[in-house]
Amino acid sequence: MTANLLDFDLDGLAVFCERLGEKRFRATQLFRWIHQKGAQDFDQMSDLAKSLREKLKTCAHVQPLTPISRHDSADGTIKWLFDVGDGNAVETVFIPEDDRGTLCVSSQAGCAVGCRFCSTGHQGFSRNLTTGEILSQLWFAEHTLRQQFNTTERVISNVVMMGMGEPLQNYSALVPALRAMLDDHGYGLSRRRVTVSTSGVVPMMDRLGDDCPVALAVSLHAPTDALRDNLVPLNRKYPLHELMDACRRYLAHAPRDFITFEYCMLAGVNDQPEHAQALIDLVKPKRGQGETVPCKFNLIPFNPFPASGLTRSDNATVKAFAAQLTEAGIVTTIRKTRGDDIDAACGQLAGDVKDRTRVDERIAKQRVIALTQVPQ
Ligand code: SAH
Ligand code: SF4
Numbered sequence: 001m002t003a004n005l006l007d008f009d010l011d012g013l014a015v016f017c018e019r020l021g022e023k024r025f026r027a028t029q030l031f032r033w034i035h036q037k038g039a040q041d042f043d044q045m046s047d048l049a050k051s052l053r054e055k056l057k058t059c060a061h062v063q064p065l066t067p068i069s070r071h072d073s074a075d076g077t078i079k080w081l082f083d084v085g086d087g088n089a090v091e092t093v094f095i096p097e098d099d100r101g102t103l104c105v106s107s108q109a110g111c112a113v114g115c116r117f118c119s120t121g122h123q124g125f126s127r128n129l130t131t132g133e134i135l136s137q138l139w140f141a142e143h144t145l146r147q148q149f150n151t152t153e154r155v156i157s158n159v160v161m162m163g164m165g166e167p168l169q170n171y172s173a174l175v176p177a178l179r180a181m182l183d184d185h186g187y188g189l190s191r192r193r194v195t196v197s198t199s200g201v202v203p204m205m206d207r208l209g210d211d212c213p214v215a216l217a218v219s220l221h222a223p224t225d226a227l228r229d230n231l232v233p234l235n236r237k238y239p240l241h242e243l244m245d246a247c248r249r250y251l252a253h254a255p256r257d258f259i260t261f262e263y264c265m266l267a268g269v270n271d272q273p274e275h276a277q278a279l280i281d282l283v284k285p286k287r288g289q290g291e292t293v294p295c296k297f298n299l300i301p302f303n304p305f306p307a308s309g310l311t312r313s314d315n316a317t318v319k320a321f322a323a324q325l326t327e328a329g330i331v332t333t334i335r336k337t338r339g340d341d342i343d344a345a346c347g348q349l350a351g352d353v354k355d356r357t358r359v360d361e362r363i364a365k366q367r368v369i370a371l372t373q374v375p376q
Contacts, residue, residue, distance in 0.1 A: 004063045005034055006132035006139060009179035010186065020055055028185050034062055035186040038143030064136035065090075080141070084109050084133060088126045090164050092137040094145065094156070100193075101145075102158040105137045107174060108165025113199050115232050117221070117264050119305045120164045128170040134177040137163075138187060158193040162217070168201035168208065178212050191215070191255035197262065202238040202246045209253035216250055217260040217298070218243065222270050223278035231270070240282065247293050258294045258331075264302050265313035265321065276324040284328065297325050297332040 008016060014027040029047060033039040040062040042053040065082035068089055072078050076096040081089050090106035111118070112125035138159060145155040159181055161167040167174050174196070180186040181194055196208060197217040205216070222228035228235040238246075247259045261283070265271050283293045299322055302312040313321075318334055325332040 003060045004132045005060050006062060006064060006136050007130055009176040010183050012176060022052060031185050064140045065133055092141060092163060094141055100157040101155050102160060103138060103141050103156045104160050104162050105134060106163030106165055107134055107161055107167040107170050111165050112169060113166050113234050117266060117302055117308055117310055122307050128173055131173045131176045134173060135180055138181060159189060160195045160197060162197045166199055167196050168198045168204035171204050175212050178214060199232050199234050200238050200243045202242050205246045205250050209250045213253040213255055215256050216254060217262055218247060220261040221264050223275055223282050227270060244293050248291060251294060258296050261295050261297050262300055263297055264300045265318050266302050267311040267313045271313040271317050271321055273324060276321050280328040297330055298335055300335045301337060
C-alpha cells in the first residue's frame, strides 16, 4: 500500500522523505505543491528531480475524499457531502462573508458523545476520520473554490471544527491536520482563525493547549450539572467545575484571551431567565466562589429534528436571554441562520448512509446554521 501524503503535516512528510533518502527541503517543496498549489500528480511538481518524482510514484499518492454531492445556496453557502466508505459520509460547509471565508470541517463519521439536541449524536459513532480525510476537506474546498472564482489568492481564511464529530475524541488525527492548516508552507491560517469546538473532553483540552493552541469553542448548553448531564452526556465524566478549570488553563496558551461558549437555545429547557442567571454565576462567580472565565457567548437557535423531542426557543426568548448576559457584562451574539434554501446543517449530518438517497432526503430536511458569529 502506498502512503497518502494528505495524511502528513510537514514534520511527518519530512520523516517520510527522510526514509526515501531525501532532505527536509524536498518535503517542504512537496508540501507546498500539495497544499498551496493543490497538485495531485507528481509530474506536475516541476522543481522536484525526475528521479524523486519516479520514486514517489511507486510509494505515495495524494488522495482526497470523493464528493458525493454539492449544494449551493443563493447566499453563497456551499455544502459538500463526502464519501468515507462503508456507507458513511461526512459534510463540509463553506460560508462566505465580506471579510472572510469560513469552512466548517468534520472530524468523525457520527459521534459517540450523543448529545440530545444533535442529530449526528443520535446516529451514533461510525469511525474516526484520518488526518488525510480531515485535511482533504480543506484541500478540496480551497482548490475547488480557487478554480471556481478564478483566483490564485486564498479563499478560505477561517476553519471551524464544527462539522460532524467530536474533534477531541479524534485527537491524534486532528493535531497533524491542524498543524498543516497553520503551516506557512501549507494553508498559513492564523491560530486565531482556526477554531476547535468541543463538548468538553477535559484532558484533551489540556493537551491541545500544549501541542497546538488554536481558538477554542466549548459547547456548554447548560449552566448546571443536572441539566448538562442530561443534554451532553459527557458532562457525567467531566462535570462543569472541571470544564471551567480546563477553560481557565487553556487560556494560558490560547491565541485568544477568551473562550467562546456555544449555547443551543431549547424552548423551556435551558432558555429561561434563571438559566441565564446560573450561567452568569458559573462564568462570573461571586467573590470567593471561584475565578471568572473570560468568555463570549454564542447563542445558537436549535435546529429541530423529530427524534429529539425538543423545540427551538422563540426569537423574543433568545433576545431576552442575550440581553440578560450582556447586561452582566458578557459579550453575547446570536448565530445567524443562512442558506436555508440548500437545507444543510453544520454538525447535523447522520453518520450512517447505507442508503444515500434517504440521507440526501434527510439532509434536505435540515437547514444551514451559518457560523457567522464564530470569532474571526
Ligand atoms: N462535537 C463538537 C463539534 C461539532 S458540533 C461540539 O459539540 O462542540 C458543532 C456545534 O453544533 C455544537 O456547538 C453543537 O452544539 C451544535 N449543534 C448540534 N446540534 C445542533 C442542533 N440540532 N441545532 C443547533 N446547533 C446544534
Ligand atoms: Fe457530538 Fe458535538 Fe453532536 Fe454532541 S453536539 S453529539 S459532541 S457532534
